[in-house]
Amino acid sequence: MLAAAAAVIAAYVAIVYNRIVGGTNLAKRAWANVISWQRKELRALEMMADKMREYAAFEKSTLQDVTRLRESVQRLDGDTIDVAALRESSDIARGIVAKLDARREAYPELKTDKLYLGYMKEVSESEAQIAASVTVYNNTVESFNNLIQFFPNNILNAAFFHREPIKEFTDSRSSKEFDYSPNF
Numbered sequence: 001m002l003a004a005a006a007a008v009i010a011a012y013v014a015i016v017y018n019r020i021v022g023g024t025n026l027a028k029r030a031w032a033n034v035i036s037w038q039r040k041e042l043r044a045l046e047m048m049a050d051k052m053r054e055y056a057a058f059e060k061s062t063l064q065d066v067t068r069l070r071e072s073v074q075r076l077d078g079d080t081i082d083v084a085a086l087r088e089s090s091d092i093a094r095g096i097v098a099k100l101d102a103r104r105e106a107y108p109e110l111k112t113d114k115l116y117l118g119y120m121k122e123v124s125e126s127e128a129q130i131a132a133s134v135t136v137y138n139n140t141v142e143s144f145n146n147l148i149q150f151f152p153n154n155i156l157n158a159a160f161f162h163r164e165p166i167k168e169f170t171d172s173r174s175s176k177e178f179d180y181s182p183n184f
Contacts, residue, residue: 017160023140141169
């Protein structure tokens with residue numbers, strides 16, 4: 001009889017231990033998913049920033065070329081025939097057109113606004129996945145913390161396993177937006 005009771009207790013301790021290990025691993029996996037989505041969002045933002053810098057440099061260069069063309073055209077005098085000044089204006093204009101045409105051929109269906117919107121869609125999707133992953137993480141943490149804090153598991157945890165509760169993810173900046181504060 002005593003041996004049977006000891007076997008039941010040992011089995012229960014083993015089950016609790018395995019559930020604690022499983023809960024810890026689930027929480028780690030859930031947190032890894034949060035990090036994974038956060039990294040995806042960061043990559044999308046970095047790629048968007050790189051492309052926007054590239055386009056900004058192209059636009060700045062094009063604006064400088066157009067300014068040079070405007071200055072060149074302003075030097076043309078309607079009363080004086082200046083073939084060299086006209087050639088300079090024409091060369092600048094041809095250069096601008098060639099540059100724009102090369103850009104269009106290299107990226108026929110890419111426009112800055114479409115590129116930006118595409119990256120913003122990816123960032124928004126990543127943010128939604130991050131929010132969902134944080135929810136899953138916090139639910140997993142709650143289950144784990146309940147497991148180690150509910151009686152009689154709390155006694156076994158304190159005596160044998162010494163697992164600390166895992167902290168849930170909170171956003172202090174968002175929390176400050178609420179007038180409500182729970183009274184736990």
